[in-house]
């Protein structure tokens with residue numbers, strides 16, 4: 442199974458740029474074209490929050506219009522710029538899967554089971570799962586102990602060293618760690634929120650943050666730094682599940698020099714040497 446992950450698209454109404462600078466819709470258009478052209482084609486796409494910039498119906502509508510051409514099913518969860526209610530209204534088929542007033546749901550259609558968590562808190566930048574969602578997660582994992590699973594949520598439950606993001610990460614990380622500790626068939630945890638690739642381990646398994654297809658939070662490890670962003674090469678993550686193992690690739694979006702061949706027609710390595 443090949444699972445694509447897109448996150449933090451921050452779509453705004455037409456004619457409006459994020460922070461007065463970033464045309465997030467144009468970046469999403471390029472991400473969609475990139476994913477649609479990738480071969481082999483991803484089987485599914487998860488979108489780990491902040492689909493919109495201000496949780497407005499026209500922003501969800503624009504996100505849906507921009508992604509309508511994708512051939513694979515899309516499984517979104519809310520981030521802090523979205524809301525449970527806003528996303529539920531925009532994606533009623535996802536809302537139908539949600540339980541307990543939150544958009545927590547399982548996707549059981551693939552070899553890798555996807556467990557999607559709603560960590561959004563109304564009007565707050567930080568994330569919280571809370572007792573109901575954690576109990577739901579525990580039960581959702583317990584019913585399929587033999588199914589390799591991936592858990593997705595917007596807010597990372599770990600520190601990145603980027604202070605202004607760390608103060609708005611998942612507030613009940615230790616409770617999540619305790620739940621995951623009971624379910625060894627969870628292969629990995631994937632998040633968004635920080636707009637750049639970050640890799641670590643959490644509850645004894647790989648954990649990652651996916652970059653945005655638009656702006657990146659600056660890699661600033663100075664705790665006194667003013668929050669800024671850069672327009673770094675945008676990307677998505679591709680999670681490849683094969684032979685029981687899960688591997689994550691950072692897949693840059695854009696035109697880069699290449700492909701160049703390693704070998705010539707006689708299978709000799711091209712070393713660039715000019716011979717007489």
Ligand SMILES: [Fe+2]
Nearest residue numbers: 449491520634
């Ligand atoms: Fe974001």
